[in-house]
Amino acid sequence: MQTGFPIARPGQVIGLLGGSFDPAHGGHVHITLQALARLGLDRLWWVVSPGNPLKLRGPAALDRRMAEARRLMRHPRVTVTDVEARLGTRHTADTLAALRARYPGVRFVWIMGADNLATFHHWDRWRDIMEGVPVAVLARPGQGLAALRSPAATIYRRFRVAPGAAQGLGLRAPPAWTFLTVPMHGASSSAIRAGGGWPAAPAPTPPPRGPAPPAP
Numbered sequence: 121m122q123t124g125f126p127i128a129r130p131g132q133v134i135g136l137l138g139g140s141f142d143p144a145h146g147g148h149v150h151i152t153l154q155a156l157a158r159l160g161l162d163r164l165w166w167v168v169s170p171g172n173p174l175k176l177r178g179p180a181a182l183d184r185r186m187a188e189a190r191r192l193m194r195h196p197r198v199t200v201t202d203v204e205a206r207l208g209t210r211h212t213a214d215t216l217a218a219l220r221a222r223y224p225g226v227r228f229v230w231i232m233g234a235d236n237l238a239t240f241h242h243w244d245r246w247r248d249i250m251e252g253v254p255v256a257v258l259a260r261p262g263q264g265l266a267a268l269r270s271p272a273a274t275i276y277r278r279f280r281v282a283p284g285a286a287q288g289l290g291l292r293a294p295p296a297w298t299f300l301t302v303p304m305h306g307a308s309s310s311a312i313r314a315g316g317g318w319p320a321a322p323a324p325t326p327p328p329r330g331p332a333p334p335a336p
């Protein structure tokens with residue numbers, strides 16, 4: 121099992137799929153395999169977040185999410201990592217800056233689902249992210265239009281890379297982003313949580329029973 125900081129060599133192209141993974145599911149595996157096939161990556165890391173800075177509700181414990189992600193995602197070119205907890209970063213702009221400093225010469229590509237492109241302009245220093253690393257966006261059911269009409273997509277329209285050229289995305293100078301209309305997978309962590317597959321927190325303990333009410 122991988123522990124500590126993952127290994128990467130200068131010149132390698134590493135895809136970063138950041139997420140809460142609360143819990144990991146088939147949609148994450150699906151876009152990972154699509155990204156590996158379509159983006160010319162040497163490796164892909166699942167960057168399991170200590171907690172999305174925009175989400176009010178805290179996720180399940182990091183150890184638990186890591187263990188479940190590692191159980192689900194088994195591939196020789198994929199590493200599940202808690203680098204953000206190790207680096208002490210939460211915002212993606214900080215994570216990318218810290219990774220670039222720690223891994224000189226490694227080329228990182230930020231990977232996300234279409235729902236995140238739609239709200240990308242709310243992220244902290246989102247333009248620094250766009251201008252710091254190439255970005256790959258993968259289709260997600262019901263999210264395509266909002267993503268492609270989003271402020272981020274509109275402002276960076278000129279820098280969009282055609283899907284046919286996406287194999288070389290990681291070698292391009294940013295800003296450079298692509299939208300891959302891959303076959304879609306409908307899984308989401310929120311649906312799993314809502315279905316009771318992964319309770320957000322231990323079930324509340326019922327209040328202690330008091331004495332039985334007096335008989336009427």
Ligand SMILES: Nc1ncnc2c1ncn2[C@@H]1O[C@H](COP(=O)(O)OP(=O)(O)OP(=O)(O)O)[C@@H](O)[C@H]1O
Pocket residue numbers: 137138139140141142146147148151231232233234235236258259260261305306307308309310311
């Ligand atoms: N089914 C999917 N198709 C495409 N992208 C996905 C899919 N599921 C997750 N992603 C992407 O994977 C990354 C991590 O997702 P995350 O861990 O938040 O899971 P989620 O299912 O989106 O969670 P939630 O439902 O709680 O928002 C995000 O960039 C998200 O857009």
Ligand SMILES: O=C(O)c1ccc[n+]([C@@H]2O[C@H](COP(=O)([O-])O)[C@@H](O)[C@H]2O)c1
Pocket residue numbers: 137138139140141167169171172173174175210211212213236242243244
């Ligand atoms: O940096 C930000 O402002 C920011 C805002 C929202 C989401 N993110 C990152 O986006 C990734 C996907 O988040 P999530 O919770 O949708 O899985 C994860 O790595 C988050 O840390 C980052």
